[in-house]
Amino acid sequence: MIKSRILGLFLLIVVVFWTPVSTFSQEGGWDNYMAAGRQALERREFQVAEEQFSAALLEAERDGQDNERVATTLDGQAQLLLAQGRFKEAEPLVLRVLTIREKALPPEHPDLALSLTTMAAVQLRNQNFTEAEQLATRGVAILKKTVAEDDPRLAAGLNALGMLYTAQRKFAEAEPFAARALIIRLNALPADHPDVAESINNFGILYMIQKNFEKAEMFLSHALTIRQKVLLANHPDIAESMSNLGALYTMNGRHGDAVRYIEQALTIREKAYGPEHESVGAAMYNLGVLYQIQNRNDEAELHYLRALDIRQKQYGDMHPVVAETLENYAVLLHFTGRSEEAMRLQQRAAAIRAQSQ
Numbered sequence: 001m002i003k004s005r006i007l008g009l010f011l012l013i014v015v016v017f018w019t020p021v022s023t024f025s026q027e028g029g030w031d032n033y034m035a036a037g038r039q040a041l042e043r044r045e046f047q048v049a050e051e052q053f054s055a056a057l058l059e060a061e062r063d064g065q066d067n068e069r070v071a072t073t074l075d076g077q078a079q080l081l082l083a084q085g086r087f088k089e090a091e092p093l094v095l096r097v098l099t100i101r102e103k104a105l106p107p108e109h110p111d112l113a114l115s116l117t118t119m120a121a122v123q124l125r126n127q128n129f130t131e132a133e134q135l136a137t138r139g140v141a142i143l144k145k146t147v148a149e150d151d152p153r154l155a156a157g158l159n160a161l162g163m164l165y166t167a168q169r170k171f172a173e174a175e176p177f178a179a180r181a182l183i184i185r186l187n188a189l190p191a192d193h194p195d196v197a198e199s200i201n202n203f204g205i206l207y208m209i210q211k212n213f214e215k216a217e218m219f220l221s222h223a224l225t226i227r228q229k230v231l232l233a234n235h236p237d238i239a240e241s242m243s244n245l246g247a248l249y250t251m252n253g254r255h256g257d258a259v260r261y262i263e264q265a266l267t268i269r270e271k272a273y274g275p276e277h278e279s280v281g282a283a284m285y286n287l288g289v290l291y292q293i294q295n296r297n298d299e300a301e302l303h304y305l306r307a308l309d310i311r312q313k314q315y316g317d318m319h320p321v322v323a324e325t326l327e328n329y330a331v332l333l334h335f336t337g338r339s340e341e342a343m344r345l346q347q348r349a350a351a352i353r354a355q356s357q
Contacts, residue, residue, distance in 0.1 A: 030059040030069060037076050044232060044272075046084055053077045068111070071100040075115070085236065085273045087125060094119050110153055113142035117157045124164050136160040152195065155184040159199060166206050178203055194237065197226040201241060208244070213252045220244050239268035243283065250290065259290050281310030285325055292332055304329040323352035 037052030053076045060069035075097045081090035098115040105112045116139030123132035140157040147153050162178035165171070182199035189196055204219030224241035231237055246262035249255070266283040273279060288303035308325045315321055326349040333342035 030056050030073075033059060034073065034076060037080075041076070041080055041083060044083070044235060046080065049080050050077075053080060066100045066104065068101070068104055071097045071104065071115075072111075074100075075118075078118070083236070085269075085277050085279055087122070087278075091122050094122055108142050108145055110143060110146045113139040113146070113157065114153060115139075116142070117160045120160050120164070124160070124167060127167075129164065129168055132164050133161075136164055150184050150187055152185060152188050155181040155188075155195070155199070158184070159202065162206070163202055166202070166209065169209065171206065171210055174206055178206055192226050192230050194227065194230060197223045197230075197237070197241075200226070201244065204248075205244060208248050208251065211251070213248060216248050217245070220248060234268050234271050236268065236272045239265040239272070239279075242268070243286075246286065250286070255290055255293055259287065259294070262286050262290065276310055276313060278310065278314045281307045281314060284310065285321075285328075288325075288332075289328060292328070292335075297332060297336055300332055301329070304332065318352050318355055320352065320356050323349040323356075326352075 033052050033056035037049045037056060040046075040049035040052060053073060056076070057070070057073045060067065060073045063069065074093050078090045078093035078097065081087075081093065094115070098112075098119050101109070101112045101115050116135045120132045120136035120139065123129075123135060136157060140154070140161060143151070143154045143157050158177045158181040162174050162181060165174035165177065178199065182196070182203060185193065185196045185199050200219050201223035204216045204223060207213075207219060208216035220241060224238070224245065227235065227238045227241055242261040242265040246258045246260075246265065249258035249261065262283055266280065266287065269277065269279050269283060284303045284307035288300045288307060291297070291300035291303060304325060308322065308329065311319065311322050311325055326345045330342040330345040330349065333339070333345065
């Protein structure tokens with residue numbers, strides 16, 4: 001039996017790290033660098049954004065290493081890395097920003113709350129659910145005390161909690177947070193704003209995991225429509241929406257539609273992130289599963305091999321996602337009469353599973 005775990009993979013990729021602009025006072029050259037960096041980031045001009053944030057950091061560090069300007073600049077650099085899918089590089093920056101703000105800001109400052117929710121999203125992606133919940137809950141508690149109830153910053157925190165509970169399949173807890181985040185964003189932002197699309201997308205994921213396919217398709221398709229309208233054609237958020245629709249169609253048996261969307265998502269991600277990124281490996285694996293279901297065995301094998309190569313580079317030889325890839329590849333080898341090769345892969349996968357328990 002093919003062990004398709006497409007949904008879990010997409011859920012981890014879906015987590016969004018965007019936070020609103022800091023409320024801290026800004027002025028002078030640093031202000032100009034930060035504004036230019038943020039604008040470049042919105043346009044996905046990553047090289048320009050990196051240059052502007054680096055210049056801003058030099059200005060910020062004139063007043064010391066741990067002031068709020070440094071924290072705000074580092075937060076911009078972290079968001080840049082996250083937008084490029086460079087999660088491992090971003091995590092220490094997110095931690096440093098949080099550490100600075102814990103020391104420099106009052107305990108109930110909204111910028112501290114935003115750092116807490118960003119770190120919560122990072123921990124969610126790492127599947128550290130307990131820590132993610134503690135961080136997000138604390139961040140939301142601060143925002144409820146310090147910003148208006150219809151402030152988009154509060155929506156960011158509520159969204160983080162909604163995604164956390166969705167990932168844990170705590171649907172009764174997830175839905176109120178996701179709904180409140182969506183309502184705030186619809187009231188405060190244009191209907192085609194990317195943050196509105198994010199909340200709609202996340203509602204689609206919530207319904208998809210509960211196998212309410214009709215509602216899931218309605219929300220996920222609407223999120224994709226917004227993103228295609230307001231974002232560049234090769235924007236990673238469009239790939240995210242396509243990937244989620246691919247996951248949905250895999251679950252409900254519309255495999256042809258699933259292949260079409262995941263192939264498009266793969267093309268965007270290879271352009272946006274490069275050929276060795278973990279999200280490219282996930283797409284390769286998911287296409288391997290789908291091609292195998294469709295008896296396109298040669299294509300399935302090519303994609304499994306590519307996914308295996310990427311995942312071993314990104315995660316190491318003994319990670320569970322490597323075992324997952326080996327297991328499905330072994331099923332394909334058995335099916336095509338290469339039982340000895342399949343047995344070796346199964347044994348290797350079993351060794352990885354045993355070590356990770």
